[in-house]
Amino acid sequence: MVTTTWNRRHVISLADFQPDEYDTVLHTAASFREVLSRRTKKVPALQGQVVANLFFEPSTRTRSSFELAAKRLSADTLNFAPGTSSLTKGETILDTAKTYLAMGTDIMVIRHREAGVPLMIADEMDRLETRVGVFNAGDGLHEHPSQALLDLFTVCTLIDPDNPRLSLLKDKKIAIVGDILHSRVARSNIWSFTASGAEVHLAAPPTLLPKLFADFVNPDPTHRSASPFPLPRKLFLHWDLEPALRNADFVMTLRLQKERMTQHLLPSLREYHQRYGITRERLGLCQPDVKILHPGPVNRGVEISSELMDDPKLSLISQQVTSGVAVRMALLYLMGSGKNG
Template sequence: MIWRRRHILSLADWEEEEYNILLQTASSFSEVLLRHTKKVPALQGLVVTNMFFEPSTRTRSSFELASKRLSADILNFSPGTSSLVKGETILDTAKTYLAMGTNIMVIRHKQAGVPKIIANEMDRLQSGVSILNAGDGMHEHPSQGLLDLFTICSELDSSYPRLELLQGKKIVIVGDILHSRVARSNIWSLTKAGANVHLVGPPTLLPKWFTDIKNTDSKGQLFIHWNLEDALKQADFIMTLRLQKERMTEALLPSSREYHKYYGITHNHLNICQPNVKILHPGPVNRGIEISSKLIDDLSISLVQKQITNGIAVRMALLFLLGTFSE
């Protein structure tokens, strides 16, 4: 199998082969992370620039550590102390890092489409630079979607995670789906794998048009629910999402307490799921709102810590595939 993608901007057009390449590459890097010496020279001499125009803990730290584990040189961009405050454009900032020898740019921005604009400019300049979308507005968050996919597949078969393991599985995504770029990336990947994805949340945070964003060639189906119990019946995996109040431009919820009453996940909800149901959350978590503290800390059910660990292996895989790409 050959990797043929210079940029990773969205999962909407990924093929099964690409997912499996990613899963197998991440699996090999997971083994590297278990060694006493967790560093490999795979990207030695290459420069990775982290351009985060939005706050981030997990994603930024994960990409930085993944780059270090691959022996790449790292440049970290902070907008508050950059020339952006002096009027420099984002494209000029990107071209500054290009002139410094950057090979891969990891970009997060509050506006959808910014990574794509920078990728188009790098291609126009025939720079050979790869762009990796680390989250753009309410569009997508590909690396989070891929680490969630890897976490679920690894739970089903730790020795050989692969797409076919999700065929027919029921995965429920709960919460603020309207504002979630994570949900969008997961919808693309999970339905492509053949999983049946059930979206559930308040009507104000889950418009019916979400059923239109699935690929027509996906094997899995997409369902919409407004009642939590209806959605959770016989679920194999549950993914809860953060209420993204910073993106809400109007009052879409009466209160956080009422949200937890109707959509907050607790141990009691698991009685109607499959016996071995597992819980995921992309973080950061609002304890006692989207999910109870007791449940998120129950390591027999919660995969949240595994998601964070797996994020390093998946991002190592992404950087490796882009860093060794050649047309």
């Protein structure tokens, strides 16, 4: 296991992550990737600690990945199901969190459809002067830090499997295509990829990529998640797909989140695919060794063609899922490693 210095109790946003923190996560995840390749895949790093997965919103990949990561670290896990909880009887979210606190929880992994809920719970844990760490597993249209970190780990290990590090992406071109407006994954990836010195190009219809994203990496400094550590960031917006793809090293395509669309933002899925769908022909604009990412779940034939998604020479989608366990092991370890000593 690598020796690291980690001073964060909570991980709510990547807006204020520094390059050395990204490298700490990447190096620690690389160590756990090696652990996961062994016959015995468990380590006692968090033995005796309790990780509570409080998912107030449905999830498959993230929830399963966090649960497996905690078990691989020998932690005990508690899984919350809102449909069968006391929330149905009128209990508040904070009272639910305090219930898990009273059970001896050390780390809370929170997902909620409303932005700000993980931060609210983290603030309450601090107010109560607990040592509980809170991890944002996705909140509304705000952020999804662990997904962005596993995406970062996936592309960095592709370039240098033995020593993944942020600087590997300097001056690389990364295109993010799709429903930017509703994507918390895109927001977190903007922070992580631009921190590396990569050029990030966003492409989507104007209804799914408002001009406000032009100022995303320089937000209102009064906002809680605004970065207090300005970094040179390169972010570009396109309402046409071609300039975003031209000479791109990586292309990330995003799901159309129809469940979050309260207005008629697209003429039809067929027209969207014709203009913004990722196909083999369109990848001809990219670098010859371009690779494709998708955070899932995927609408096959809409944001990406099925044959591309299943092409192991182009697609990193399965590697993203595999990377998720190692990266979340790293995050849980870093948040909980100071509590056993």
